[in-house]
Each structure stands twice: as structure tokens, then as C-alpha cells.
Amino acid sequence: MQWQSWNDFFAMGGRGFYVWGSFGVSFVLIVAELWWLRLARLASLRRLRQLQQLESDSE
Template structure:
């Protein structure tokens, strides 16, 4: 598509709120997923460390 101005680009033919809102929600969900994965990975490492110390006792 070819827009006449930046304002027309951001408006997306009247669907700008839906389009940019969808992009925003997708980015938010991806960031949350990455954060949760990192959190779970840290929990697993801590649990493995505890298991290792229990085995050595």
C-alpha cells in the first residue's frame, strides 16, 4: 500500500486502532512468555541444585 502521509499510515484506513492494538498485545504476550520461561528456568536450576546437595549428604 501507498500512504499519502504518516498520519494516513498510522490510521491504516480507519483500522489503525485494531491493527496497532493487535501488534501491541502480541508484543506484550511475547514479553510475558519470555519472562515466564526465564522464571521457570531459574526455578528448575534452583531445584536441581537442592537435589544435588541432598544426594551428596
């Protein structure tokens, strides 16, 4: 495809809403996944610290 202007590029031949909408949804889902992974990592590290503390207290 060749575009004559930036407006043509963003319009994507009349399908711009679907093209850019899918990019937007994908971006939001990737950011949400990274955020969720970070929270899960922090929870795992917190749990490991608790287990280490319990182990050292029992000795």
C-alpha cells in the same frame, strides 16, 4: 497500500486501532512468555541445585 503521510500509515485506512492494538497485545504476550520462561528456568536450576545438594549429603 500507499500512504500519503505518516498519519495515514498509522491510521491504516481507519483500522489503525485494531492493527496497532493487535501488535501491542502480541508484543505484551511475547514479553510475558519470555518472562515466564525465565522464571521457570530459574526455578528448575534452583531445584536441580537442591537435588544435587541432597544427593551429596546422603553420600
